Amino acid sequence: QTYLSEDPDIARLYRLWVTFRTGQVSRYVERINRELKEIDPEASLAITVNKSYGECDSDLTTLGYGTNAAALAPYCDVIMPQIYAGYGDVAVKHVIEAVQGWRAAMEKERAATTKLVPILLVRYAGATVRNSPSRVRQQIIGALSAGAQGVLLYYPSNMDAPYWQMLSETTRQLKKYE
Secondary structure, eight states, X not given: OGGGOOOXXXXXXXXXXHHHHHHHHHHXXXXXXXXXXXHOTTOOOEEEEOXXXXXXXXXXXXXXXXXXXXXXXXXXXXXXXXXXXXXXHHHHHHHXXXXXXXXXXXXXXXXXXXXXXXXXXXXXXXXXOOOOHHHHHHHHHHHHHTTOSOOEEXXXXXXXXXXXXXXXXXXXXXXXXX
């Protein structure tokens, strides 16, 4: 909870630390990508990250995670933020907003060639509450319309027949517009 500190010195130092940590993690991913491409220029680096994409000095999600995950986007071929927006109809709106935020952050980070493939929530492992197949469908369509180039679903082993039927139908319908 350090990111919520109202002590001006702690708040200032913490924000400096988040900026430093973001730079360190970004340079590490850049090195991994560079060395991967030296070994195999055709290889693709895909990274799953937390959902933070905002500024290191002001965005509460970024401050809470302690890093701006969108800063890694220029150094990979596919970035897969975990956009777990919860359950229900409001979650669909939050998915759209998060994907739009990610797209804007990636443009700012000069990551135009990096594919944005968010991970969307069906339900957490072991949870009894879940998004219905229609809510998952809405999240998929919302994410794609907001700028994602694909989606992944978490937690697929929790998907039974109605989810797979919805996914098949959604994929069939989306192919018409690709």
